[in-house]
Amino acid sequence: MPELPEVETVRRGLADLIEGRSFKSIQLNRKDIRFPMRDGLGDVARGQTVTHVGRRGKYMIIELDGAKRLLIHLGMSGRLILGADVMADELFYQKQQINPRHNHVIMTFNDAAVIYNDPRRFGMVDLLDPDGGHYLLAHLGPEPLANEFDxxxxxxxxxxxxxxxxxxxxxxxxxxxxxxxxxxxxxxxxxxxxxxxxxxxxxxxxxxxxxxxxxxxxxxxxxxxxxxxxxxxxxxxxxxxxxxxxxxxxxxxxxxxxxxxxxxxxxxxxxxxxxxxxxxx
Missing domain, CATH: 1.10.8.50 (Helicase, Ruva Protein; domain 3)
Incomplete structure (x- = not known):
């Protein structure tokens, strides 16, 4: 399972691509990954701009200008693949040993895409609650790189x-x-x-x-x-x-x-x- 350094590395790459860009669509290719997909997940971000990509422990949080936030966890084998150019690039999938059948969520922008691929389906894509919380984040300890942790x-x-x-x-x-x-x-x-x-x-x-x-x-x-x-x-x-x-x-x-x-x-x-x-x- 990716730990903090791996998730932080992915977060930085994701932020470089999508911060400031507006969502075109979220395509859900199945009804569940680890958990059932929340109703309305495919529609909630359409037309909204990504203001920040953050991280809490092993979770990534995509913040939108409409106050909605997406929560992503990579689980055991999940990956985020960036770039609309790779969506139909068979050579890329072969080199990376990725099966496109496991592309469970595709987030598209006008000139970019983010693909969530997860063969073992232990990861998740969800929405934070209206108050910004989520039961998976509620009891997490402090960030080990934060000043409070000593x-x-x-x-x-x-x-x-x-x-x-x-x-x-x-x-x-x-x-x-x-x-x-x-x-x-x-x-x-x-x-x-x-x-x-x-x-x-x-x-x-x-x-x-x-x-x-x-x-x-x-x-x-x-x-x-x-x-x-x-x-x-x-x-x-x-x-x-x-x-x-x-x-x-x-x-x-x-x-x-x-x-x-x-x-x-x-x-x-x-x-x-x-x-x-x-x-x-």
Missing amino acids: GHWLAQRLRFSKTSIKEKLLDQNLVAGIGNIYASESLHLAGINPKRKAGNIALPRLVNLAEAIRNTLQRAIEAGGSSLKDYRGVRGAPGYFQHQFNVYDRAGEMCRSCGKDNIRKIQQSGRASYYCAACQR
């Missing part, structure tokens, strides 16, 4: 927690946008074992962890995210942060930081965690 904030929320720190970082109610890749990489950078109980981590180490999360996410955004399976940017380019992984998906390989131990892989709540026992305590 070691002191973590200390308050993790106090007395007996859950492992890796599992807590995946809790979107604690902090929005972090997934398996960046939790593993951030914990390694902070020198914290993913198995350590979150409530047993001292404040100075949580301060380091918050900075490690910020550092890791910023570097990943600069690299265009991580491409392991499905993820590609809006123009089809892969991300490159996977070439900077210190622990993720490197089980059995020597730790690049200490050179003393091999990277280990364990399962935590059904998710793989990677760490160096020599570096991370």
Whole structure:
């Protein structure tokens, strides 16, 4: 599933294309993706201008001048493909290994298009409520790149927690946008074992962890995210942060930081965690 750096990369590419442009139509090619399409979704944006493309955690929000807002989540395999020129370009689909049968939503403008393609259909396109809220956004934690997210904030929320720190970082109610890749990489950078109980981590180490999360996410955004399976940017380019992984998906390989131990892989709540026992305590 695309995490914050991948979604932010897509958001930036989307904003460059559609901010300031007016919707011509929204074509819905099926009645549902992960959830049923909301009534009126195909008509709500017609003639309206995109004022801003934002992000909340792993969700993108398209704001319109008529006060309506579209909510997009890429799920496991969703992609946004930009450009009216690719809609009928069979060579593009072949090179990108995209099946156009999975083009579930097509948003068109006078001279551009945005295609939502999702083979596994775990993503979604929806409207925000009239008050700007949505039940999927209601309980999200703070943005990890925002000023309010720091070691002191973590200390308050993790106090007395007996859950492992890796599992807590995946809790979107604690902090929005972090997934398996960046939790593993951030914990390694902070020198914290993913198995350590979150409530047993001292404040100075949580301060380091918050900075490690910020550092890791910023570097990943600069690299265009991580491409392991499905993820590609809006123009089809892969991300490159996977070439900077210190622990993720490197089980059995020597730790690049200490050179003393091999990277280990364990399962935590059904998710793989990677760490160096020599570096991370």
